[in-house]
Amino acid sequence: MRTQVGIIGAGPAGLLLSHILHLQGIESVVLERHSRDDVEAIIKAGVLEQGTIDLMNEIGAGERMMKEGFRHEGIVLRFDGRDERIDFPSLTGGKSVMIYAQHDVIKDLIKARLDSGGDIRFESKDVSVYDLDSTEPKIRYRDKEGVVHEITCDFIAGCDGTQGICRPSIPAGVLKVYERLYPFGWFGILCKAPTSSDELIYSMHERGFALVSTRSPDIQRMYFQCSPTEKIDDWPDERIWEEFRARLATKDGWAPKEGQIFSKTVIGMRSLVVEPMRYGRLFLAGDAAHVVPPTGAKGLNLAASDAQILARALAAHYQSKRSDLLDQYSDTALRRVWKATRFSWWMTSMLHTFPGADEFQHRLQLAELNYVTGSRAGSTTLAENYVGLPIE
Ligand code: APR
Ligand code: PHB
Numbered sequence: 001m002r003t004q005v006g007i008i009g010a011g012p013a014g015l016l017l018s019h020i021l022h023l024q025g026i027e028s029v030v031l032e033r034h035s036r037d038d039v040e041a042i043i044k045a046g047v048l049e050q051g052t053i054d055l056m057n058e059i060g061a062g063e064r065m066m067k068e069g070f071r072h073e074g075i076v077l078r079f080d081g082r083d084e085r086i087d088f089p090s091l092t093g094g095k096s097v098m099i100y101a102q103h104d105v106i107k108d109l110i111k112a113r114l115d116s117g118g119d120i121r122f123e124s125k126d127v128s129v130y131d132l133d134s135t136e137p138k139i140r141y142r143d144k145e146g147v148v149h150e151i152t153c154d155f156i157a158g159c160d161g162t163q164g165i166c167r168p169s170i171p172a173g174v175l176k177v178y179e180r181l182y183p184f185g186w187f188g189i190l191c192k193a194p195t196s197s198d199e200l201i202y203s204m205h206e207r208g209f210a211l212v213s214t215r216s217p218d219i220q221r222m223y224f225q226c227s228p229t230e231k232i233d234d235w236p237d238e239r240i241w242e243e244f245r246a247r248l249a250t251k252d253g254w255a256p257k258e259g260q261i262f263s264k265t266v267i268g269m270r271s272l273v274v275e276p277m278r279y280g281r282l283f284l285a286g287d288a289a290h291v292v293p294p295t296g297a298k299g300l301n302l303a304a305s306d307a308q309i310l311a312r313a314l315a316a317h318y319q320s321k322r323s324d325l326l327d328q329y330s331d332t333a334l335r336r337v338w339k340a341t342r343f344s345w346w347m348t349s350m351l352h353t354f355p356g357a358d359e360f361q362h363r364l365q366l367a368e369l370n371y372v373t374g375s376r377a378g379s380t381t382l383a384e385n386y387v388g389l390p391i392e
Pocket of ligand 2: 297
């Protein structure tokens with residue numbers, strides 16, 4: 001069979017791309033290795049930038065998000081036993097963020113695609129791509145009955161995340177990989193408890209960073225900095241709460257609301273960018289091309305901006321026979337990717353305790369937090385990056 005754009009991966013990047021293309025009259029097929037139930041169940045962060053909120057609404061997939069999501073107009077930076085708030089709307093011309101879990105975004109996008117006749121092939125196995133540098137790149141896969149199919153495409157979008165097959169299908173030597181590993185991870189919990197704070201709290205403490213986030217009024221998401229090789233079994237619930245109480249303590253005696261912990265995970269932290277985000281007629285988007293540490297909550301939002309930039313370039317190709325935007329795709333996307341990479345690295349560096357760091361380093365971090373929260377210019381830097389920079 002033939003399609004205009006073959007998309008590998010039904011994560012935020014692939015689904016958004018497919019739906020934006022559909023609204024422009026461009027057809028696509030999405031191949032996803034997991035079942036629908038599985039992709040709708042993966043628990044990931046969910047802080048949507050203003051641009052991502054606007055995009056969901058523009059493409060008609062934002063109704064539930066607007067009803068059930070929580071608009072946050074700021075975050076709290078906690079350090080030196082006190083709280084300083086960064087107010088987004090007053091620093092960014094009215095912008096804010098939405099707390100809405102990634103799996104809910106996925107559910108809404110899958111529904112939007114299927115309701116408008118979209119072609120998503122779940123449980124597609126052994127997906128491979130080839131003839132990437134020809135005008136007819138191809139995808140081969142095995143469906144859930146075991147039958148092998150081939151799809152001839154005009155273009156292929158590699159939206160298959162960090163463990164996908166698209167990036168490794170690009171010949172050796174074409175891509176340059178930029179990577180930074182951080183010497184710590186995050187220990188994340190989900191618990192049944194009421195919200196401890198109206199806004200997310202990013203806490204810098206000598207024992208290490210801690211974050212208070214939320215999923216709903218009765219499910220809370222919290223993290224503390226840990227060793228990348230931390231063992232979950234070493235952390236019974238009471239030890240976890242003790243650590244949170246210590247790292248989140250303020251001079252006014254603040255303590256998190258505790259409840260039954262029903263999920264514990266350790267996540268690694270790294271920054272990775274590959275350049276260029278294109279090889280022949282294969283375009284990479286989202287985590288397939290870059291990974292950020294979770295501190296700035298940028299992963300999902302970068303997937304969304306890549307999808308927007310790529311969709312715009314493909315629309316220019318089909319509607320006006322213009323190839324310039326496709327040729328510029330990688331540079332345009334990478335400008336924003338690197339800014340978000342810088343922001344995530346900066347937030348991570350400012351808020352975490354690095355192994356071996358001395359008192360001097362700690363004082364510098366405190367000075368930076370005092371500067372960022374005490375100066376309008378400093379606060380604006382944080383706020384405008386957090387709510388999302390424009391696509392240039
Ligand atoms: N064949 C088919 N599908 C694949 C394959 C493959 N070989 N490999 C991976 N996939 C699918 C995955 O199952 C997943 O559903 O591609 C999808 C990739 O989705 P994500 O990993 O969510 O990546 P992306 O769409 O770029 O979104 C990035 O998601 O993982 C978070 O933190 C990340 O928030 C960021 C966002
Ligand atoms: C989350 O809720 O999982 C979350 C929120 C903010 C972050 C990272 C993760 O910066």
